Amino acid sequence: ExxxxxxxxxxxxxxxxxxxxxxxxxxxxxxxxxxxxxxGQKVEFLVSFYNNEISEKSEIFDDQFSVERxxxxxxxxxxxxxxxxxxxMYFCASRGEGIYGYTFGSGTRLTVV
Amino acid sequence: GNSVTQMEGPVTLSEEAFLxxxxxxxxxGYPSLFWYVQYPGEGLQLLLKATKADDKGSNKGFxxxxxxxxxxxxxxxxxxQVSDSAVYFCxxxxxxxxxxxxxxxxxxxxxx
Numbered sequence: 001e002x003x004x005x006x007x008x009x010x011x012x013x014x015x016x017x018x019x020x021x022x023x024x025x026x027x028x029x030x031x032x033x034x035x036x037x038x039x040g041q042k043v044e045f046l047v048s049f050y051n052n053e054i055s056e057k058s059e060i061f062d063d064q065f066s067v068e069r070x071x072x073x074x075x076x077x078x079x080x081x082x083x084x085x086x087x088x089m090y091f092c093a094s095r096g097e098g099i100y101g102y103t104f105g106s107g108t109r110l111t112v113v
Numbered sequence: 114g115n116s117v118t119q120m121e122g123p124v125t126l127s128e129e130a131f132l133x134x135x136x137x138x139x140x141x142g143y144p145s146l147f148w149y150v151q152y153p154g155e156g157l158q159l160l161l162k163a164t165k166a167d168d169k170g171s172n173k174g175f176x177x178x179x180x181x182x183x184x185x186x187x188x189x190x191x192x193x194q195v196s197d198s199a200v201y202f203c204x205x206x207x208x209x210x211x212x213x214x215x216x217x218x219x220x221x222x223x224x225x
Contacts, residue, residue, distance in 0.1 A: 031211055042217040043157065043202060048210040056210040091156060095211060102211070104149075106156035 002026040006092050006105035013082055013112055021077045021108045025094030029101065032075045033093040034067065036060070037107075043091065049075065082112045115140040115207045119216035126193055126223050134188040134219045136177075136203035145206040146170075146179055146186040147213065152199045160188075160201070193223045 005024040013019050025032050034046040047057045049067055066078045075094075079086055089109050095102040120135040138146065148160040148170070161170030163179040163186065170177050175190045186203060203216040 033212065035213075043204075043213075043215040045212045045214065048212055050210070056208065056212060093213075102147075102159070102213075104157040104159075 002101075002103070004092055004094055004103050004105035006090075006108050008108060009106070010109045011111070013110070015084060015112055016081050019079050019082055019110060021079075021090050021092075021110070023075045023077075023092030023094075023105055024073055025075055025092065026096075026101065026103055027073070029094035029096050029103075031055075031095045032067075032069070033095075034077045035091045035093065035104075036088040037091065038085075038088045046077075046090075079110075082110075084112050086110060087112045115144065115205060115214050117203050117205055117214055117216035119201075119203050119219050121217075121219070123220040123222055126221070128195055128223055128225050129192045130223075132188070132190040132193045132197075132221065134201055134203075134221070136186045136188065136216060138184050138186065138203075138205050140184075140205055140207070143179075143181060146177075147204045147206070148175070148177055148186070148188050149202040149204060149215075150199045151202065151218070157202070193221070195223045195225055197221060198223045 007022045032049040037043045047061045048055045064080045089107045091107045092105040116139045145164045147162045149157045150160045161172040163170040166181040168179045177188045200218045202218045204213045207214045
């Protein structure tokens with residue numbers, strides 16, 4: 001069964017550093033998403049991406065965040081200057097047309113120290 | 114705006130007990146509804162879904178029926194197992210961009 005692959009599975013970074021979280025969506029999918037889950041809390045939408053541009057973003061997704069699909073296969077989330085409160089599990093997801101095949105990756109646990 | 118409310122946990126049951134996890138939603142129109150499961154240390158897995166009113170989603174013994182009259186999508190299982198211990202999230206598909214809005218999650222603990 002096709003998978004969404006996220007790397008790394010766990011990243012520890014110092015406050016103020018830049019991090020890039022990587023995702024390889026399912027190959028024929030067209031819509032891409034990032035979500036985050038602060039430990040013990042609910043999963044929150046960050047951003048959606050379609051046709052090489054952001055289609056929607058939440059209020060969490062401020063100027064410190066950016067997304068890119070650099071080469072037609074990877075989908076990355078960059079946090080420019082990490083804060084302690086950015087510590088969370090970040091999930092990538094992708095889907096094809098309609099709601100079918102909406103698939104999540106296994107997540108990257110980001111710890112900011 | 115659209116939102117999802119789940120019953121608070123944790124829910125602790127004995128093996129073979131009946132499970133209900135309540136989920137209600139607020140939305141414009143009739144969005145598709147989902148249950149996701151998160152096992153300890155893992156990501157989100159789709160458990161079941163329903164795309165229109167009165168649809169019943171089912172998988173692995175779990176069921177949920179889309180009730181537009183009560184705006185609910187309660188998750189049920191007739192006989193839980195220890196391996197069902199996980200966090201369960203109710204979600205709805207919102208807007209044109211296909212973002213998911215999740216409830217706060219309900220932790221289920223099943224004891225032998």
